[in-house]
Amino acid sequence: MTGKRILFIGGSGVISSACVARAVAVGHEVTVLNRGTSSRYRPLPDGVRVLAADIRDPESVRAALGFDTASPLEFDVVCEFLAFTPEHIRTDLELFEGRVGQYVFISSASAYQTPPSRLPVTESTPLVNPEWQYSRDKIACEDLLVEAVRRRGFPATIVRPSHTYDRTLLPTLGGYTDIARMRAGKPVVVHGDGTSLWTITHHRDFAVAFVGLLGSPLAVGDAFHITGDHAPTWNQIYGWLAEAAGVRDPELVHVASETIAAVNPEWGPGLLGDKAHSMVFDNAKVKALVPEFATTITFDRGAREIMSFLDATPDLQRVDPGADAAFERILALPRR
Numbered sequence: 001m002t003g004k005r006i007l008f009i010g011g012s013g014v015i016s017s018a019c020v021a022r023a024v025a026v027g028h029e030v031t032v033l034n035r036g037t038s039s040r041y042r043p044l045p046d047g048v049r050v051l052a053a054d055i056r057d058p059e060s061v062r063a064a065l066g067f068d069t070a071s072p073l074e075f076d077v078v079c080e081f082l083a084f085t086p087e088h089i090r091t092d093l094e095l096f097e098g099r100v101g102q103y104v105f106i107s108s109a110s111a112y113q114t115p116p117s118r119l120p121v122t123e124s125t126p127l128v129n130p131e132w133q134y135s136r137d138k139i140a141c142e143d144l145l146v147e148a149v150r151r152r153g154f155p156a157t158i159v160r161p162s163h164t165y166d167r168t169l170l171p172t173l174g175g176y177t178d179i180a181r182m183r184a185g186k187p188v189v190v191h192g193d194g195t196s197l198w199t200i201t202h203h204r205d206f207a208v209a210f211v212g213l214l215g216s217p218l219a220v221g222d223a224f225h226i227t228g229d230h231a232p233t234w235n236q237i238y239g240w241l242a243e244a245a246g247v248r249d250p251e252l253v254h255v256a257s258e259t260i261a262a263v264n265p266e267w268g269p270g271l272l273g274d275k276a277h278s279m280v281f282d283n284a285k286v287k288a289l290v291p292e293f294a295t296t297i298t299f300d301r302g303a304r305e306i307m308s309f310l311d312a313t314p315d316l317q318r319v320d321p322g323a324d325a326a327f328e329r330i331l332a333l334p335r336r
Helices: 014-025 058-065 086-096 133-152 176-183 203-213 234-244 257-263 265-275 284-289 299-311 321-332
Strands: 005-009 029-034 049-052 077-080 102-106 156-161 163-165 188-191 200-202 223-226 252-255
Touching: 005 014, 014 029, 014 163, 014 203, 029 058, 049 058, 058 086, 077 086, 086 102, 086 133, 102 133, 133 156, 133 265, 156 203, 163 203, 176 188, 176 234, 176 299, 176 321, 188 234, 188 257, 188 321, 200 203, 200 299, 203 223, 203 284, 223 284, 234 252, 234 299, 252 257, 257 265, 257 321
Parallel strands: 005 029, 005 077, 029 049, 077 102, 102 156, 156 223, 163 200, 188 252
Antiparallel strands: none
């Protein structure tokens, strides 16, 4: 494989950090553009060029990339991890149209029909989410890119991750608060009956498929979800975390998602618009282009990786008093 010149907008996030590392490992020339700050928990690998600019300030981006000079920086691929609204996409089109061979937009699998009318979800599943504005904004971003592809041949690739995690990120409703409650012998609230299926993907697995699409002419003008094939139940997810945290027989209390959202409305959009429903994906489309993509890290192993890291990182052991109080209010409600 011939190495590509790749610009990552972002680069220190849960997903992007693994993609940067994978791109470097397979021989690409990688540049990261961000505000000049990187996560202490996700350091950039050696060999990455870092440009300091704020993607929300287009003039600072133009200056960092030398677009108004006689020798502008050139890239084969731009990977956009920090676009969340149509306005962000309009800015990127102004910056990069006519300058790159491929523009990769990170959308979201939460953009798919919610709840899905049938499983598994494929790339042809309708994009409609009445519950979550975040998802509707991602759909609007996709609409702009699809229009640019159709009208002007803009070389966009759309990637839709589902729940992707690394060692820093707990997937449960309360995050570390749930771990603290388990270890204190307190009941832990689980949405629904705990038996819905939830696809959960380690960021290193995701990166294999993502980087495999970069520079591929067969990926240009198309959309792919990258989710892995591992879809445990929520009861399994909480159980594996409890085991990794050294807790035997945690008390899991199942509560309707609608009730949880009514007690704590800030959880509502992400719960009712995403996690409350079984989500299983058909990954045949991306595997056809990246056959080496597979689930190699299931969440029983991922849970141990998370807890090992959190137990060694005291400043991430944060109990949220608001979440803890919300759980107590939920548990105080009459239950059938």
